[in-house]
Amino acid sequence: QIYVVFSEELKCWCRAVFQSVQSHTVHYQLRCFLVDYAKYSLVESDNIRVPVGVFTRLPYRAKKCSLYCTKPVTLHLDFCENTAKIGPAKRWDPAAIQHFQDLLK
DSSP states (O other): OOEEEEETTTTEEEEEEEEEEEEOSSOEEEEEEETTTTEEEEEEGGGEEOOOGGGGGSOOSOOOOOOTTOOOEEEEEETTTTEEEEEEOSSOOHHHHHHHHHHHO
16 A cells, blocks of 8 residues: 655655554554665654545656576585585665665765
């Protein structure tokens, strides 16, 4: 479900999908994905609103996508034979994801 949140970083109201809730002593912070900016952000619970009217039907400016035919690889080490080979991996590791995000910036 889409909500409207005020982003302190962007200084504007944005549409968001919530990921998780973090409790603090006085208030709650919610980790959310800003669908129009393709960013993750922490938002205080006081800065959340329910969208109304045509605002809910506007298309998102950011879209989730993938790289066509790009597969994750990893380094397979064989200590017995003292060799190392690059081979397919089941998923991307966090270092590769961070490197790709840095390249996009």
